[in-house]
Amino acid sequence: MIRFECDYAEGVHQKILENMMRTNLEQTAGYSEDVYSDHARELIRQACGKEDLDVHFLVGGTQTNLTVIASVLRPHQGVLCAVSGHVNVHETGAIEATGHKVLAMPSTDGKITAEQVQEAYDAHWRDESREHVVQPGMVYISQPTENGTLYSKAELTALRETCLKCGLPLYVDGARLGYGMAAPTNDVTLKD
Structure with a gap:
C-alpha cells in the first residue's frame, strides 16, 4: 500500500x-x-x-515559512492566503505567534486568484478605519496546494503582476514543489 x-x-x-x-x-x-x-x-x-x-x-518548512513571513511583514501587516493554505491550517499558529495575522481567503480548490488579492488590497485601503485593521502585507501560496491542485503559469503570472502593482511580496511555499514540477499537467519550469 x-x-x-x-x-x-x-x-x-x-x-x-x-x-x-x-x-x-x-x-x-x-x-x-x-x-x-x-x-x-x-x-x-x-x-x-x-x-x-x-x-x-533551514531545518524545516514551518521554520522557513515563519522566518520568511516574519522578516517580510511589518508589525501591522498580515499575510493573504487561501483558507486551506498551509500557514493557515498546518503551522500550529507559528505565524500568529510572531504577531502577524493570517488573512485567509475563500477557495474551493486551494488556490487564490489575482482578483481576490486585488479585492482584499483595495478593501483595506477603502476602509475608513484601516488604521485599526490588519493591512495585507504579502501573499502566500503553496505549489501544489494542500488540495493537490497546481497554479498554472498564467495564474502565477497574474498573481505576480497584481502583487507588483499592490507592492505585496509573493511567497511560494515550495515544500511540495518537486511533486508539482513532476506533475503531467504542470506548465511551470523551475526557471519560471
Missing part, C-alpha cells in the same frame, strides 16, 4: 543513504557552511538559471 499523508512517512532514497554512509565520518562546519551546502547552492542557482540567487537552508 502507498500512503500519501505526508512526505515524512518513509526514510530516504537509497542513493542518499549511500552518500550519507560514505561521508558519515567527515567533519564539516555544518549549519549550511560546509562544502556540500555550497555545492547544493550552486546546483540550485544553475537549475534556476540565476547565478546571483541567495540560497539559504
Whole structure:
C-alpha cells in the first residue's frame, strides 16, 4: 500500500543513504557552511538559471515559512492566503505567534486568484478605519496546494503582476514543489 499523508512517512532514497554512509565520518562546519551546502547552492542557482540567487537552508518548512513571513511583514501587516493554505491550517499558529495575522481567503480548490488579492488590497485601503485593521502585507501560496491542485503559469503570472502593482511580496511555499514540477499537467519550469 502507498500512503500519501505526508512526505515524512518513509526514510530516504537509497542513493542518499549511500552518500550519507560514505561521508558519515567527515567533519564539516555544518549549519549550511560546509562544502556540500555550497555545492547544493550552486546546483540550485544553475537549475534556476540565476547565478546571483541567495540560497539559504533551514531545518524545516514551518521554520522557513515563519522566518520568511516574519522578516517580510511589518508589525501591522498580515499575510493573504487561501483558507486551506498551509500557514493557515498546518503551522500550529507559528505565524500568529510572531504577531502577524493570517488573512485567509475563500477557495474551493486551494488556490487564490489575482482578483481576490486585488479585492482584499483595495478593501483595506477603502476602509475608513484601516488604521485599526490588519493591512495585507504579502501573499502566500503553496505549489501544489494542500488540495493537490497546481497554479498554472498564467495564474502565477497574474498573481505576480497584481502583487507588483499592490507592492505585496509573493511567497511560494515550495515544500511540495518537486511533486508539482513532476506533475503531467504542470506548465511551470523551475526557471519560471
